[in-house]
Structures are given as C-alpha cells and as structure tokens.
Amino acid sequence: MNSWIKLSVCFGLCFSIAGCSSLSGMFGKDADYRKNEAELAKKLEMPPNFVLRRSGDPLVSMNVSTAQMLEEIDTIPSFRAEGIRIESNLVERWLVIEDLSVKDVWRGIEQFLASQGFKVEERRLDIGLLTTEYLARKEIAPVEQELTMISRLLNSWRDEMVDGIYDRYTVRVEEQASEVRVYFSHHMMTARATDTTTAWRLRPYQPMMESLALYRSMLYFGAQQDHALQQINTQRVYQEVKEADELVGLRLAATLNESWDYLLTMQYRANWQVERQQPEQHLLWVKIPQAATADQGFFSRLFGSIRTPGLVGIKLTPVSGSTAITELTLVVEEGNLNPKQRQQILTDLGLLTE
Structure with a gap:
C-alpha cells in the first residue's frame, strides 16, 4: 500500500513539472519562456555605458577615458570662462x-x-x-537656550x-x-x-x-x-586702522574729495538720515534709524546697558604725506564708542564689509 502511495506522489510531481512548460503550448503559444525573455530584454533601452557600450553613441566612445567623461559631466551647467x-x-x-x-x-x-x-x-x-x-x-x-534639556529634546524632531x-x-x-x-x-x-x-x-x-x-x-x-x-x-578700497587690536577707523585709497562723495553715496544707499553736514570740515552727522534698533536689535545687543547714541559723526581727514589716502573715523557728541559699536556702524552703512 505504501509503495502505491509513493508511486502516485512521484507521478503527480512529474506531471505538474511537465505541465508548466506545456500549458502555454496548449493555447498556441511558444513554450520556451527563456527565449521570450531574451527577446524582450533586447528591446529595452539601456543608458549609455551602463551595461553595454554602443559604438554609435556620441556620448560614449571606446577611446574616451572615464576621467575625461567625469570631467565633462562636472562642468554642467557651469561655464568655463577665462579672465574672471x-x-x-x-x-x-x-x-x-x-x-x-x-x-x-x-x-x-x-x-x-x-x-x-x-x-x-x-x-x-x-x-x-x-x-x-x-x-x-x-x-x-535657533534652539532656545533657556529651555530645559527635556524640552529641547522633545522639540528637536x-x-x-x-x-x-x-x-x-x-x-x-x-x-x-x-x-x-x-x-x-x-x-x-x-x-x-x-x-x-x-x-x-x-x-x-x-x-x-x-x-x-x-x-x-x-x-x-x-x-x-x-x-x-x-x-x-x-578687492577692497580701504584698510582697517587698529590700535591695540581694536578698530578705530578706516583708511580709504582715495583723495579727500573722492572720499566725501563716496561717503554721501553710501549714506544714501543705506538710507540713514542726515542731521547736518559740515563740508568744510568733511564731517557728516547721521541719525541711527529706529528701525535698526527696534526690528533687528543688533544695537541693543551690542550696547547692552550703554545708552545708544542718537547721532554719529563720520569725519574724513587727509593722511599726512599722501594726498591719495583719507582716514575715516567716527565721533559722537557725548561719550565714546567701543570697537564693536564702531564696527557695527561701519558695517551697516556699507563702509566695512564682513
């Protein structure tokens, strides 16, 4: 009895295996699926040099090295201009x-x-x-530093x-x-x-x-x-003047009159209000805009407990021994400016680049 059962199981397995390759032939189709897959793969479009090289492809040539190809790809879409x-x-x-x-x-x-x-x-x-x-x-x-560690961890997602x-x-x-x-x-x-x-x-x-x-x-x-x-x-038209590693002013590579015109131009671009001008002394008094202190808050952070000066004077003086160099300094009516204040004022006016 056991031998008949084993024989039946073996015969069923053989029939099922043979049926996989013959069922398609019963419906009038080619039974060789491997041949169908091979024909289908030939019709697929492959990227250049991804699997097979194509001798007629202009992007890929047998005599083009990989280094040259990578160099060309690296320049897209930028230009290669000379004399910049x-x-x-x-x-x-x-x-x-x-x-x-x-x-x-x-x-x-x-x-x-x-x-x-x-x-x-x-x-x-x-x-x-x-x-x-x-x-x-x-x-x-930025993450609020005053928050607790647990709050920063929960908000870091x-x-x-x-x-x-x-x-x-x-x-x-x-x-x-x-x-x-x-x-x-x-x-x-x-x-x-x-x-x-x-x-x-x-x-x-x-x-x-x-x-x-x-x-x-x-x-x-x-x-x-x-x-x-x-x-x-x-490419700067100035040189920072420092004393004991602290910024005190600028030296412009221009005559006194050219520096005065430059100062008026930069004040106009920065849109700072001019309180008064003293052309004979080459002194320009500008008012620090309230929007700068209220909206951005950099003056309040820099000055801290120091009272923000209402007016700042920008003074130009020729450097002795040279008519093509002019020194620019900042003055206030009361008190003094610290180096950070001078740097921020000159930067915001566009006279000092970061």
Missing part, C-alpha cells in the same frame, strides 16, 4: 569676464539667478538690465523655519571693449505679520549679499574657489 576677476571703485564692485560675449554672459546670469531660486521679473537686453522678483529668505530658527526677509537683485550687464562687466545691486524688504495684517517695509541693502552674489557668480562661470575668495578679500 573683480574690480572696484569707491562706490561699487563688479564682475569682469573677458572671453565670453555679452549674450553668453546674459544667458549665464539668467541661469545663475535661476539656480539661486530667483525668478526674473524684468528683462531689458537693450539696456542690459535684469530685475528679479522678491525671494523669501528662509532660515532655521523637526527644524523650525523662519522667514520675514525678502531679497531681490538688479543686475546690470555692460560691454566694455573686450570684456563684459556685471553689477549686482541688492534690495531688501521685511514683513511683520499679525493675525489680521502684514506690515511690509523696504529696508537698506546689505553689502554682504552683494559680495555673496559676486562670489557665487564667479564660481558659476568657472572660477576656482581659492581664486574667488582671493578676489573678494583683496
């Missing part, structure tokens, strides 16, 4: 590109702005002007994003002889929202944002990082 540098005068700095046409630079600037998240609002190729829309600046909020600052750029593209110049002008707007309304306010530009645009655009057009950093750091 930064030039400046007392008022502004600009990017210089030598071996690209003005149309290629224009196209590259549009792509660069798009890579930074900006949408172009106005294009005026006839006058070489690009204006972007305002873009919200988003940052991760997600980053809190904050906004309220919006940036835009106006870009000028000019062709000068055999080179193209690119100027970046920064504009800023802040928004303070409540449950019912949103208060919008135009704010002065930030020189740091213009320097950042110049640096990133240099990298986009093919400059090396070390070269770009060197250009940003060396």
